[in-house]
Amino acid sequence: MLSWMLDIVLSSIPAWAWLAGAVGALAIYLLSGILSHFPAVGIYAKFIKPVSGLITLVCVFMYGGSGVQAMWEAKVAAAQEKVAEAEAESAEANKKLDAERRKKQQVITQYIDRVKEQIVVQREVIDAKCEVGPESIKILNDAARGAKQ
Secondary structure (H helix, E strand, C coil): CHHHHHHHHHHHCCHHHHHHHHHHHHHHHHHHHHHCCCHHHHHHHHHHHHHHHHHHHHHHHHHHHHHHHHHHHHHHHHHHHHHHHHHHHHHHHHHHHHHHHHHHHHHHHHHHHHHHHHHHHHHHHHHHHCCCCHHHHHHHHHHHHCCCC
16 A cells, blocks of 8 residues: 555656756755865755755656656557557458348358258158158258258
8 A cells, every 4th residue: 555655645746856856955065065174054955965965866866757657648648549449450350240240141141041942842742742752852852951041
């Protein structure tokens, strides 16, 4: 939970703020070097100098991190655009594929219905004469092969 909150807070700080903080801390570091020569504020300068140096290093580190973060966000945005394009193309291809599948299913269904009708007609002929004609064998072979697509 703490890392999530830190991430929100640190990512809300703009990159220029880190750069300004580094420049400001560096200026304070240099100023404390000058102020250490004055006895009245020299004691404070000895404390301010390492703190401002540390702040400078942290701000430079965070500025670099925000630059890397910005580069990754740009790459993620470009990848999301490609994904959106691919999804649109996929949806179009799926529509075409579904239409083609329905067309083939309709052809198969029509073929099956036609063969069933022919079987009914031939069954009546076979029942009437008690012999299997060549048309019946052809219908059986056609039914076994399936619809030609």
